[in-house]
Amino acid sequence: MALSLTGYVVLAVLVLTIAAFFAAKSKAKSTANGDVRLLHSLPNYYGYNAAMFTAVPALGIMLIWLLAQPMMIENSVFKLIPERIVEEGSSRGLVMSDVRRVAEGLDIAVAQGAITDTEADNIRSEARDIRALLGEVGVALGSDVEPEVLFAAQEYRTLSSVGAFWMAVVVLGVAFIGAAVSIVVSKADFRARNTVERGALALLILAASLAIMTTVGIVLSMLFESINFFRLHSWTDFFFGGSWAPNFRGDSDLSILPLLWGTLYISVIALLVAVPIGLFAAIYLSEYAGPKVRSAAKPLLEILAGIPTIVYGLFALLTVGPALVSIFGRGDQGLLGVEWMSGATAVLTAGLVMGIMLIPFVSSLSDDIINAVPQAMRDGSFGLGATQSETIRQVVLPAALPGIVGAVLLAASRAIGETMIVVLGAGAIAKFSLNPLEAMTTITTRIVSQLTGDTDFASPETLVAFALGLTLFVLTLGLNVLALYIVRKYREQYE
Structure with missing residues (x-):
């Protein structure tokens, strides 16, 4: 060639x-x-x-x-x-x-x-x-x-x-x-060595600056397009409106609140699944499992983190969704005899599968945090006559709690930014509802929808995707900053 x-x-x-x-x-x-x-x-x-x-x-x-x-x-x-x-x-x-x-x-x-x-x-x-x-x-x-x-x-x-x-x-x-x-x-x-070392230092500084420059570039690109959007569409409707109905005819309702509600609802269900299972798995691996079991179980558990999210989405659409329909839907054919769930796509479907995806995330971070608790604190508890379970509840977990909270917040930001599981498992309806068996949608799925196909970047129906992206960025950034603040502030008490 x-x-x-x-x-x-x-x-x-x-x-x-x-x-x-x-x-x-x-x-x-x-x-x-x-x-x-x-x-x-x-x-x-x-x-x-x-x-x-x-x-x-x-x-x-x-x-x-x-x-x-x-x-x-x-x-x-x-x-x-x-x-x-x-x-x-x-x-x-x-x-x-x-x-x-x-x-x-x-x-x-x-x-x-x-x-x-x-x-x-x-x-x-x-x-x-x-x-x-x-x-x-x-x-x-x-x-x-x-x-x-x-x-x-x-x-x-x-x-x-x-x-x-x-x-x-x-x-x-x-x-x-x-x-x-x-x-x-x-x-x-x-002085060739001095010149080479200064050049190497400059290259290292440049490499370290790429992440910052990339972040700044992403934020500025979204910010400028968001400004263009707010010139065409009312910011009060975007932040305080009650409906989401883009129609590309100039009279769209483009409120983020229904999308934000669906995003937070699905994320909460995912955390309710991932946090208990992941935390209990971390406690077992760090406090009860032997070296052989730990060396085998932890890699197997972390395999879940390597599965592509599209696979999780297909799992939600083809397995979890129909299983929930067989329990809560189909009228007399359902397990409960009532039709509470009309289709496989629902908040509960996406939340359960997303929670499974987050288990290794919570487990791995919590396991590292629990192992970082000094062994002297455990030995002191045992010396005072406490059992192993009492030591875990009263000594290890309180000492590791700031790090665990940080891990949960990082998992929450990961859940908020998920797309493929929601696209295939939750549906595409933007609305306010407390029923987890109904279909809803999230911010990320709407961003994909508004930027898919032959789009006109001069219309508010397309530019709204950048306003949604900027809002989502600020939300996840806030969670990450809060998690790092909690870990750094309270970890010093146990060092």
């Missing part, structure tokens, strides 16, 4: 990096007349310094270029699309998707020899059946190719080629300059 231009550039940078490593190392030794004792740093540090200044700036520029170039090209090419094409029902994303597919098809046609590169840049839809041509090279289009779309695709292809060429020139130029400078300064008195 032939490498793309980007692949060749990366390969060239790597070759230049290796060459710079050995050249700088050899240069340093030669300036010391072959006596490494006269060098400030070990010979490899001079090579590491050259490799760092050759590869890191060049690959960093390439990464930024690859991220920025598509956005800049799309903004430039989209200006060539007439407004009538966008107004005919196609969003910007769909139009640009057609432009990219046509440009890709032209590249494939040139690569296969169906047309020349010059023909690809000058072809017109009136002169040739572009749809048939692209079908021959395996590119499928959802609609006929407009002449304007074809012209935009040709411009997209040209700008992409020009951008790739200049990217290669700039990246290779930076790599060559970095290699040349680092080799020139590789002398016996050059």
